[in-house]
Amino acid sequence: MDLGRVAREQAKKVLPSAAQSYLRQELPAWKKHLRRNQSYVANALSARAFTSALRSPIRPKTVVWESFAGNGALCxxxxxxxxxxxxxxxxxFTHTWVLSRKASDSAFLTEFAGHPRVHFVDHKTPEYYRVLETSQYLVNNATFPTDFIKRPEQTYLNTWHGTPLKKMGYDIADGAVDSRNILRNFMSADYLLAQNSFMTEQMYLSAYRLRNVFEGAIIEEGYPRTDHMFGPGAWVHARQVLRDRGIDAGSRKVLTFAPTWRGESFSRPDVDVQALRETIGALRRHPQLRDWVILLKAHQVVYEQLKDDPDLASVLVPNDVPANEVLALSDLLVSDYSSIFVDYLASGRPLALHIPDVHSYSDSRGLYLDIEQMPGPVSTTSTELLDNVTRILAGGGLDEPFPAAAHRYRQLAARFTPHDDGDVSRRIIDVVFNGNEDGYRVRRGFRDGRTRLAIYLGGMITNGITSSALNLLSRLDPNTYDVTALYCRSDSPDYRANAALIPDHVRHVVRDPGLLQYALQASMDELVKAPDDWRNAHLADAGLWQWEWRRLFGDADFDAAIDFSGYSNYWTRLMLHGSAPRKAIWLHDDLRADAEREIDGERPHRDNLYGVFKLYRGFDALVSVSPGLSRINAESLQEFAPAAKFVSARNTIDVERVLSGTDQIRFSASDAPTMSLNRLTDVIAELGRLYSYDTVVAEASRQQLVSTFISRGNWTTFVTVGWLSPEKNHARLIRAFARVHEQNENTRLLIIGDGPLRGELTALTQSLGIAEWVVFTGWLRDPFALMAECDCFVMSSNYEGQPDVILEARVLGLPVVTTHFGSVHSAMAGGGGLIVGQDVEALAEGMRSFIRGEVRAEPFDGGAYNAEVIGEFHAAVFGTGTAARPTAREGVPNRR
Incomplete structure (x- = not known):
C-alpha cells in the first residue's frame, strides 16, 4: 500500500487547498527523514549485534563463505x-553462506536449502555480523566490510579472484584510497591464496605493499576454482549444470565470450551493451560456427545490467553458474584482460583475445601484460575477430596459424597455471583446515629488516601539521624505514590534494567509520568527563580500542606507533593501543595555552585536548618540535606525565620542493611548441598541452603579481606566509608595516595565506590607508616561487611550535625579521636574520633595519639540517642516544 497516496487522498477531503499544497511540499522532506531514521535504526541494530558478537565465544568448526559481497556462491x-x-x-563442520538479495533465487541456494549443516545469511544484516565475528573459519574471494574485525581465534583465508592482468592497488594512479579496504582485509588474513608466484610478488607484496606488514602465509598451490575444469566427469557435469539452467549444449562444441568489466569503479561498472550484442551477433552469424553453441559469460558485477536484455537471453550464462564450469566445456575462449583466460591456459585449448579498447584501456587502467605478450591473436574489430577465429578453426588450434602466440601461450601457462591440476582444493583445505603445511608451497616471513613505523598524519587539511607531516615522510629514508601513514577518508579537494603529496613508497591506511563508532564515541565522552588527575585514563576501555586497531591494521605489527597530530583523543587513544612496543605523540604548540585559548568567548579545543593530556602517561615519548617548546610543555603539563617523557625533535623541511618552486616552468626540446604562437588562443592551447590548466593559471597569476606589485620600480617587498588566525598576529605586522611605509613609500607587503581573520585584516589595511601597498594572495599550494621574488621574510607570531616557514625562507636565501617566541631560536640557529620584541614598534624597527642593509641572509644547508633532524626523530621515538632537550635560554611565548 502506498501510504503517501492514501494520506494525500484523505487530506483532500478534510484540508483546505493551502494545507494540501503545504503537505505536497513537505512530503519529500518527510520521506527523506524517514529513510534517514530507518538507516539509523538499522545501523544501531547492526552495531549492537556486532559488539555483542565480539564479546561472544568463537564457535568451533564453523565456516563463513563469501564471494563478491554475497553476489553468489562463486569462484x-x-x-x-x-x-x-x-x-x-x-x-x-557447519557452513554459513553469505548471499545478498541479488542471489536469493540462485540454484545454489535451492540445492542446499535443506542441508542440515548449511545455512544462509543476507549481507550486512545483524545476523551476518553475528556469524562473521563468531565463526572459527572465514573464507572470502574479495573483502569483508569495513566494520569487520578478525579476532585472534579466527582463521581467515582470502583467496582473491584471479591472477591480475590489470594493474592493482598502488600500481594504479591514486590507487591507495580505493585500495584501503582490500589492504585492511589482506593484513587481517591468516592465509592469502596465490595462483602463482607472480601473484605473490606483483600483487600481494608489491601492489598492495604487504611486505613487512603481512604476518600470515601465502599459499602458492593454484586456484581451487580451476578444479571444475579437470577430471573425467568435468565435461559431462558442466553440460548438465548448463542444461539445468536452460542452456542445452548437447554434444556440440562451445565458444565462450568472457569479457571483463570496464569503468573506474568495481561497484559501478560501465557496460556497452550494444558492443556486446554486435560481437555476439557476429560470432553467431559466422559460417564455421553455425553448429557451435555461443555463450556469453559476463563478469559478475555487470550481470544485473544484462540479464533482462532479450537479444542476449539465449546466450547469457546465469551469474550463479561458476565461470570455470563454463570453461570446462569451452572448446574456444574469446576474452580480453579478464583473469578468466589465465585459468583457461591450464586447459591447453585455444584462445583468442578481443580488445576493441586496447589502447584506451591500457592508458586508463594500466596493464601488467602488454599486447605483445598476449597468449593468442588480438583483435580490435569484429572483422578481425572473425578472421582470427576462422584461422584457429582451420588450423585446429594456435600452432599453425599463430605460432608466436602459441609459444607465448605455453610460456604463460607454465608461469601462471603450473599448479592448476584438478586437485587444488584438497591441498588448500589440508593447509587451512588441518594445519598441514609440510610439502606444500606455503611462504611465510615477509620482513626485510627495515624499521616499521605507523604514523597518524592528522586531518590532512592544509595547515602546519600537514605540511610538517608530509615533509617528514619525504625525508624518512625508505631503505631504513617502512612507513605506514594513517589518516581518515574524506572527499574534500584539499584533503585529496594533500594525500596525493604522500611519497610513493609510503603505505596508506585510510580509515572509514565502522560499527564500533558508537562504542568508541561513548568511550571518548567518558574520557572527557573524567577528572584531570585520572592516572589510569590510558588503560580505560583498552580492549575496545585494541579492537579498533585490529579493524584498521589486522595482524600487522610495527616498531613504533606515532600520533603526529596530537590534537584528537580518538587518534591519540588509537595509537596508544596499537601493536607497537614504542608509542610517541607530537606536541606542535604550547598545548596548555591552546586548550585555554578563547575564540568568540569559547574554548573550542579545551575538552578534546584535556582528553589527550590524560592519555600522555601511556606514551613513551612526548615530542615537542623545538627544545624551548619542550620545556614549556613539560612545565605546563607536568601533572599529566613525568618530565623525562618530554623530548624534542625539530620538523624537517622539503628542500627540493621549496627550490623546485623557484625553478620556473620549462619544457624539454622534445616538448617544444608544435604550432605558431602568434595568436593568444594558440598560446593557451599549447600551454594546455604541456601543463595542466591549473598550473598555467597559477603561473599567470604569479607573474602578474610579480610584474605589477613586486618588481615594478625600486621597491622593497616584505612577505609573510601563514594561516590568518589570532596567534599569527598579522594585525601587528600590518600596523608595523604602516609605520615603515609612512617613512619609506617604496615598500610593499605581501601576505600569503588565508583564514578566519582575512576580512578583519583587509579592513585594517583600509583604515590605516595602506590597502594599495598590501596584497592578500589567499592560500597558495606552492608559495615558494612568489616568496623568492620578495626581499625580506617577516613573521609576527605570538608563538609557534616550530616556524617551518622561516626555514623555508632561509632555504630560498631570504633574510628574516621575526618576533621573539619560544621556538624561534631553533629556526634561526646560525643567524640569517633579526629577532625582535613582540610589539609593533620593535617589529617596525626590525623592518627598517633591513631597509638600511643591517639584516642579511646567511647560508643555510637544508640537507645537513634535515640529517640532524632525522637523528632527533629516531632518538625521540625510540629513546636511543640523547634526544634534543630544551635549553634554559630560550624564551617563553607570549600567552595573550
Whole structure:
C-alpha cells in the first residue's frame, strides 16, 4: 500500500487547498527523514549485534563463505566448499553462506536449502555480523566490510579472484584510497591464496605493499576454482549444470565470450551493451560456427545490467553458474584482460583475445601484460575477430596459424597455471583446515629488516601539521624505514590534494567509520568527563580500542606507533593501543595555552585536548618540535606525565620542493611548441598541452603579481606566509608595516595565506590607508616561487611550535625579521636574520633595519639540517642516544 497516496487522498477531503499544497511540499522532506531514521535504526541494530558478537565465544568448526559481497556462491570459495561439504573428515563442520538479495533465487541456494549443516545469511544484516565475528573459519574471494574485525581465534583465508592482468592497488594512479579496504582485509588474513608466484610478488607484496606488514602465509598451490575444469566427469557435469539452467549444449562444441568489466569503479561498472550484442551477433552469424553453441559469460558485477536484455537471453550464462564450469566445456575462449583466460591456459585449448579498447584501456587502467605478450591473436574489430577465429578453426588450434602466440601461450601457462591440476582444493583445505603445511608451497616471513613505523598524519587539511607531516615522510629514508601513514577518508579537494603529496613508497591506511563508532564515541565522552588527575585514563576501555586497531591494521605489527597530530583523543587513544612496543605523540604548540585559548568567548579545543593530556602517561615519548617548546610543555603539563617523557625533535623541511618552486616552468626540446604562437588562443592551447590548466593559471597569476606589485620600480617587498588566525598576529605586522611605509613609500607587503581573520585584516589595511601597498594572495599550494621574488621574510607570531616557514625562507636565501617566541631560536640557529620584541614598534624597527642593509641572509644547508633532524626523530621515538632537550635560554611565548 502506498501510504503517501492514501494520506494525500484523505487530506483532500478534510484540508483546505493551502494545507494540501503545504503537505505536497513537505512530503519529500518527510520521506527523506524517514529513510534517514530507518538507516539509523538499522545501523544501531547492526552495531549492537556486532559488539555483542565480539564479546561472544568463537564457535568451533564453523565456516563463513563469501564471494563478491554475497553476489553468489562463486569462484574459489564455491569450489572449496564443494570439496569440503561431503568429505567425511569434515562431517562435523557447519557452513554459513553469505548471499545478498541479488542471489536469493540462485540454484545454489535451492540445492542446499535443506542441508542440515548449511545455512544462509543476507549481507550486512545483524545476523551476518553475528556469524562473521563468531565463526572459527572465514573464507572470502574479495573483502569483508569495513566494520569487520578478525579476532585472534579466527582463521581467515582470502583467496582473491584471479591472477591480475590489470594493474592493482598502488600500481594504479591514486590507487591507495580505493585500495584501503582490500589492504585492511589482506593484513587481517591468516592465509592469502596465490595462483602463482607472480601473484605473490606483483600483487600481494608489491601492489598492495604487504611486505613487512603481512604476518600470515601465502599459499602458492593454484586456484581451487580451476578444479571444475579437470577430471573425467568435468565435461559431462558442466553440460548438465548448463542444461539445468536452460542452456542445452548437447554434444556440440562451445565458444565462450568472457569479457571483463570496464569503468573506474568495481561497484559501478560501465557496460556497452550494444558492443556486446554486435560481437555476439557476429560470432553467431559466422559460417564455421553455425553448429557451435555461443555463450556469453559476463563478469559478475555487470550481470544485473544484462540479464533482462532479450537479444542476449539465449546466450547469457546465469551469474550463479561458476565461470570455470563454463570453461570446462569451452572448446574456444574469446576474452580480453579478464583473469578468466589465465585459468583457461591450464586447459591447453585455444584462445583468442578481443580488445576493441586496447589502447584506451591500457592508458586508463594500466596493464601488467602488454599486447605483445598476449597468449593468442588480438583483435580490435569484429572483422578481425572473425578472421582470427576462422584461422584457429582451420588450423585446429594456435600452432599453425599463430605460432608466436602459441609459444607465448605455453610460456604463460607454465608461469601462471603450473599448479592448476584438478586437485587444488584438497591441498588448500589440508593447509587451512588441518594445519598441514609440510610439502606444500606455503611462504611465510615477509620482513626485510627495515624499521616499521605507523604514523597518524592528522586531518590532512592544509595547515602546519600537514605540511610538517608530509615533509617528514619525504625525508624518512625508505631503505631504513617502512612507513605506514594513517589518516581518515574524506572527499574534500584539499584533503585529496594533500594525500596525493604522500611519497610513493609510503603505505596508506585510510580509515572509514565502522560499527564500533558508537562504542568508541561513548568511550571518548567518558574520557572527557573524567577528572584531570585520572592516572589510569590510558588503560580505560583498552580492549575496545585494541579492537579498533585490529579493524584498521589486522595482524600487522610495527616498531613504533606515532600520533603526529596530537590534537584528537580518538587518534591519540588509537595509537596508544596499537601493536607497537614504542608509542610517541607530537606536541606542535604550547598545548596548555591552546586548550585555554578563547575564540568568540569559547574554548573550542579545551575538552578534546584535556582528553589527550590524560592519555600522555601511556606514551613513551612526548615530542615537542623545538627544545624551548619542550620545556614549556613539560612545565605546563607536568601533572599529566613525568618530565623525562618530554623530548624534542625539530620538523624537517622539503628542500627540493621549496627550490623546485623557484625553478620556473620549462619544457624539454622534445616538448617544444608544435604550432605558431602568434595568436593568444594558440598560446593557451599549447600551454594546455604541456601543463595542466591549473598550473598555467597559477603561473599567470604569479607573474602578474610579480610584474605589477613586486618588481615594478625600486621597491622593497616584505612577505609573510601563514594561516590568518589570532596567534599569527598579522594585525601587528600590518600596523608595523604602516609605520615603515609612512617613512619609506617604496615598500610593499605581501601576505600569503588565508583564514578566519582575512576580512578583519583587509579592513585594517583600509583604515590605516595602506590597502594599495598590501596584497592578500589567499592560500597558495606552492608559495615558494612568489616568496623568492620578495626581499625580506617577516613573521609576527605570538608563538609557534616550530616556524617551518622561516626555514623555508632561509632555504630560498631570504633574510628574516621575526618576533621573539619560544621556538624561534631553533629556526634561526646560525643567524640569517633579526629577532625582535613582540610589539609593533620593535617589529617596525626590525623592518627598517633591513631597509638600511643591517639584516642579511646567511647560508643555510637544508640537507645537513634535515640529517640532524632525522637523528632527533629516531632518538625521540625510540629513546636511543640523547634526544634534543630544551635549553634554559630560550624564551617563553607570549600567552595573550
Amino acid at each position: 574459489n570459495p564455491e569450489a572449496l566448499f564443494r570439496a569440503m561439504i561431503d568429505g567425511p573428515r569434515y562431517a562435523e
